[in-house]
Amino acid sequence: MSDWPLWEVFIRSQHGLAHKHVGSLHAPDAEMAIKNARDVYTRRNEGVSIWVVRSSDITASSPGDKEPLFDPANSKVYRYPAFYEVPKEIKNI
Amino acid sequence: MATAGIQTNPDEFQERIDAGIKIEPKDAMPDAYRKTLIRQISQHAHSEIVGQLPEGNWITRAPSLKRKAILLAKVQDEAGHGLYLYSAAETLGVTREQMIEDLLAGKAKYSSIFNYPTLTWADIGAIGWLVDGSAIINQIPICRCSYGPYARAMVRICKEETFHQRQGFEIMLTLSRGTAEQKAMAQDALNRWWWPSLMMHGPSDKDSKHSAQSMKWKIKLFSNDELRQKFVDQTVPQAEFLGLTIPDKELKWNPERGHYDFGQIDWDEFQNIVQGNGPCNQERLQARISAHRDGAWVREAAAAYAQKHPRGARRSA
Numbered sequence: 447m448s449d450w451p452l453w454e455v456f457i458r459s460q461h462g463l464a465h466k467h468v469g470s471l472h473a474p475d476a477e478m479a480i481k482n483a484r485d486v487y488t489r490r491n492e493g494v495s496i497w498v499v500r501s502s503d504i505t506a507s508s509p510g511d512k513e514p515l516f517d518p519a520n521s522k523v524y525r526y527p528a529f530y531e532v533p534k535e536i537k538n539i
Numbered sequence: 540m541a542t543a544g545i546q547t548n549p550d551e552f553q554e555r556i557d558a559g560i561k562i563e564p565k566d567a568m569p570d571a572y573r574k575t576l577i578r579q580i581s582q583h584a585h586s587e588i589v590g591q592l593p594e595g596n597w598i599t600r601a602p603s604l605k606r607k608a609i610l611l612a613k614v615q616d617e618a619g620h621g622l623y624l625y626s627a628a629e630t631l632g633v634t635r636e637q638m639i640e641d642l643l644a645g646k647a648k649y650s651s652i653f654n655y656p657t658l659t660w661a662d663i664g665a666i667g668w669l670v671d672g673s674a675i676i677n678q679i680p681i682c683r684c685s686y687g688p689y690a691r692a693m694v695r696i697c698k699e700e701t702f703h704q705r706q707g708f709e710i711m712l713t714l715s716r717g718t719a720e721q722k723a724m725a726q727d728a729l730n731r732w733w734w735p736s737l738m739m740h741g742p743s744d745k746d747s748k749h750s751a752q753s754m755k756w757k758i759k760l761f762s763n764d765e766l767r768q769k770f771v772d773q774t775v776p777q778a779e780f781l782g783l784t785i786p787d788k789e790l791k792w793n794p795e796r797g798h799y800d801f802g803q804i805d806w807d808e809f810q811n812i813v814q815g816n817g818p819c820n821q822e823r824l825q826a827r828i829s830a831h832r833d834g835a836w837v838r839e840a841a842a843a844y845a846q847k848h849p850r851g852a853r854r855s856a
């Protein structure tokens with residue numbers, strides 16, 4: 447089984463929601479990965495749709511890049527509605 | 540598109556819609572549903588992109604560094620909205636290139652409001668307050684529309700729009716509490732943006748040709764006139780608070796209806812702009828064409844780099 451690639455599994459839990467990562471598994475090909483995912487991750491009706499993606503096809507940001515990637519947003523508090531003064535009398539804004 | 544050939548039973552499809560089950564990219568769907576959505580989502584995307592231009596006009600001339608940073612952040616959000624929506628449209632089988640080509644060739648539509656000029660700083664306030672305000676009213680119901688990727692894109696967009704409207708209202712509030720000249724500037728901006736904002740909800744129900752089918756398919760959840768009424772009802776008290784006058788002599792609370800009555804919209808003006816004859820149609824399209832042309836070398840350089848350095852090479856090095 448060690449020569450079977452690793453697959454990341456994404457499940458759409460409910461109609462209308464986006465697929466969400468739930469875990470991974472080994473399988474020889476995509477079709478088997480879906481079948482296995484169905485058995486491993488949806489035994490209690492957890493989903494309405496499954497995606498599988500080869501783990502090796504995922505490019506991830508490295509943990510060391512966290513600050514340069516995300517810190518610049520910290521100072522941009524004006525991107526949030528709460529930054530603005532809206533008088534109490536004003537409704538629907 | 541692989542799924543386009545699948546036979547769709549229109550009754551089964553409608554049952555699914557009626558049951559509130561979302562349609563997803565790989566599901567079978569009637570061709571007309573697909574085409575309507577491609578048209579609507581791509582027009583929506585184009586509106587976000589072209590909508591950056593009138594406000595972009597004031598980024599370098601914002602009255603303070605704070606206002607400049609805010610405006611920059613807002614315009615950046617609009618670019619993001621365009622990108623979410625282009626991606627949602629692509630799930631239906633249309634390519635990004637095709638959509639952009641149609642826009643640049645003048646074949647695709649976008650919201651006609653962006654063909655008006657932004658003459659003063661107060662216009663930035665009026666746009667946030669009224670134009671983003673109208674957009675929010677149109678967009679909130681779409682968060683519940685029948686097509687999954689469109690609905691999900693709209694949830695993200697609506698969350699971000701709140702800040703847009705608030706920053707606009709805050710500009711209007713500041714100006715109307717300012718000098719007589721500043722207050723006059725706010726009034727002038729309201730005078731110019733009020734009617735175009737009412738047009739944003741689309742032609743009146745009796746002239747709206749796509750509405751009935753779109754409502755059946757839950758691509759549209761409220762009629763244009765309903766959305767417009769909602770906008771008027773919630774905006775009039777806000778204008779009163781600002782001490783500004785809405786430029787409509789017929790505007791009046793109707794206690795029987797429980798709504799404001801308002802005057803006739805100049806639909807000839809609307810049609811004229813849709814036909815391409817608004818004050819800035821040429822300028823807007825030209826700006827998009829230049830941006831696309833001037834950015835060509837960046838796209839070429841990125842493609843050349845990707846070819847030289849196969850995927851992941853930089854990371855694992």
Ligand SMILES: [Fe+2]
Pocket residue numbers: 587616617620696700
């Ligand atoms: Fe937007």
Ligand SMILES: [Fe+2]
Pocket residue numbers: 617671674700703
């Ligand atoms: Fe906006």
